Structure formats: C-alpha cells, structure tokens
Amino acid sequence: MSTVYDCTDPDSRVAGLTAARTALKSGRLAVIPTDTLYGLAADAFDSAAVNALLAAKRRGRDMPVSILVGSWNTIDGLVFSVQPRARDLIRAFWPGGLSLVVQQAPSLAWDLGDTRGTVMLRMPLHPVVLELLREVGPLAQSSANVSGRPPATTVHEAREQLGDLVGVYLDGGKAEHSVPSTILDLTADTPRILREGAVPTDQVAEVLGLSPDELTPETAR
Template sequence: MSTVYDCSVPRDRADGLQAAASAVRAGQLVVIPTDTVYGIGSDAFSLSAVNSLLAAKERGPDMPVGVLVGSWSTIDGLVLSVPLQARKLIEAFWPGDLSIVLRHAPSLSWDLGHTKGTVMVRMPLHPVALELLRETGPMAVSSANRSGMPPAATVDQAREQLGDAVRVYLDGGPSGDPVPSTIVDLTGDDPLVLREGAVRLEAVAEALGVEVGRAG
C-alpha cells in the first residue's frame, strides 16, 4: 500500500521525507519531485531495489538507470576519476538539469543495468529531492512512468502509472514543462551530448570552452 505526502505542508513534508528515507533503506521504491520531471527512485546499491525499479517501469537492464546525488562532493566516491571537464560542468550547471556520464569506480558493488562500466550522475535543483538525497545518499532514479508512456509532471500522473509498486510518493506540485535533463558523455576522447534537453548544446560548449559534438 502506497502513501502520498503533500510536501507543501511542513508537517507532511517532514513525515514524508522520513517515510521516504526509511523506504529507500528498506529496498522499496519512492517517487520524488525533481527540477525536470517526477522520478522513481531506489537505493542505488541494492540490486533487488534497482530490479524492482526496472520492473515497475516495465523495462529491462538494456536501458540503465542514472544516479542522483545530493552534493557536488558525492560524485568523487562514485567514479573512477572526475576530469577537469566534469568539474567545469558541475560548477556551471549543478544543481540543475544536466547529467554527466563518467566511468564508475570499479570497487562499487552495484548493478544499474547494462552501463558498460559507466554511470550517469546528476544533482537536481529541487529542495525536496536534495533533502532526501542528503539523508539516503546516492539514489538510482529514472522518470516516474512506465516504459513508452509520457513522463509524469505531477504526482497523480506518477501514481496512475506506477500504483502500489511505489511505497512513498512525495508530492511537490506540478513540475512544469516535462523537459528532460541534457546528457553529456565524458567517457570518450571528446565530450558528446547524448541528449539535448533543458540545457542547450551551446551552453555546454561555452562552459567547457571547446566544441561539443552531438550523438547521432
């Protein structure tokens, strides 16, 4: 049975954040508001929880899950190294709607899908998401929708698609235009925009001071 908490009400917000943190630690799923669209999240280091997330979305490991973090410094413990280009993007766009793909630290015991040794990391610009992430640590998070369906811009849209597969829903109000984050891959010789979303390619190139290619 799932529970919805209205984060516009201070007491409900506090109770909801506590319930969501407990659910994540127990390997259950939560839905959270972010600065792009609503996300469905779990403990990034729990294989069973990530598998439950993929099952709730009705998609397989061929579409791996990204990771949200609650601070700049968290990324240092997740990746093999943080190159200068990543630092520039973090300083320019975090917290915000830009995701960075890097080689993950080989010592980490996680399975986010068929990532080929990489991880996509983002720090969202949303107070509810950040407060939860600072309590739980890194979370595996994907858009709160079933595969092939529109991403949820409200908690009601998320509940319609995901139902009781999710233990806790945190209602942060409408997310606005459901524009996804921009994804920049820094695992190759040159930066590559895999998906142009809320942050324009030109802004990425300006922050890096180099020409940036686009996938496809």
C-alpha cells in the first residue's frame, strides 16, 4: 500500500519526509519531487534497493542510476578527483538542472549498475528533496516512470505507473522544468553534452570557455 504526502501542507510535509527517510533507510523506494522531473529514489549504498529501483522501472543494469546530493561538498567523497572545471560548473548551476558524469572514487562500496567506474551526479533545486538529501545522504535515483513510458512531471503520473511498488510518494507540485536535466560528460579531456535538457548547451559552454559546437558530438548536430 502506498501513501501520497502533500508537501505543500506543513504537517503532511513533516510526515512525508519522516516516512521517506524511514523507507529509504529500510531499503525501500520513494518517489521524490525535483526541479526537472519526479524521481524514483533508493539508498545509494544499498545494492538490493538499487536493484529494486531498476526492477520497478523494468530496465537493466546497462542503464545505471544517477546520484542526487544535497550539497556541493558531498561530491568530494564520491569523486576520484574534482577537476577545476567541475567546480566552476557546480558554482554556476547547482542546485539546478545540470548532471555531471565523472570518475567515481574507487573506494565506494555501492553498485549502481554497469557504470564502468563513472557516476552521474546532480544537486536538484527543490526544497523538499534537498531537505531529504541532507537527512539521509546521497540517493540513487532515476526518473519516476516505467522505461519506455513518459517521465512523470507530477506525483500522480508517477503513481499511475509505479503504483504499490513504491510505498512513499512526496508531492511537491508539478515539476518546474518538466524536462530532464542536461547531462555533461567530464570523464574525457574534452567535455561532451550527452543530453541537452533543463540547462542550455550555450550556458554550459560559456562557463567552460568553449563554443557550443565543441561540446556537442558530431552525430548530435
């Protein structure tokens, strides 16, 4: 049985955050609001919970989950080496709609799928999920939908697809952007946009001192 908590109501928000914290720390899933789309979340360091997340979405390990963090400093323990250009991007766009693919710290005891030593990180701009992240730590997450179906921009769209596979749904209103985050790969010498979304490519390029074409693979032009 699942429960939806209206986080625009102060009492319901407190109850919802408590329920989500309990569920996540017990290896269960929660649907959370972000500024881009609704996310399906699990404890990043609980491999069984991450596998349950992938199963709920009906997707394989070849499509690994990303990580949401609640502060700039959290990434220092997750990344092999935080490059100056990553710091510049974080200062410019976090919290917000830019996801960064970086080399993960080799000592991390987690299993996010077939990541090949990388991790995708983002700090979302939504007060409900930021409060949750600061209470429970990094969360593994993916969009709150079944693979192949439209991503959820409201909690009701997420619940219609995921139902009782998720026990806690936090309703933070309609997602502000209603589009996915922009994904930037920083694992090679030259940064590459893997997906343009909430943050335009030209804004990313400006921070990096590059032209938009330099960030976009030939096949995507």
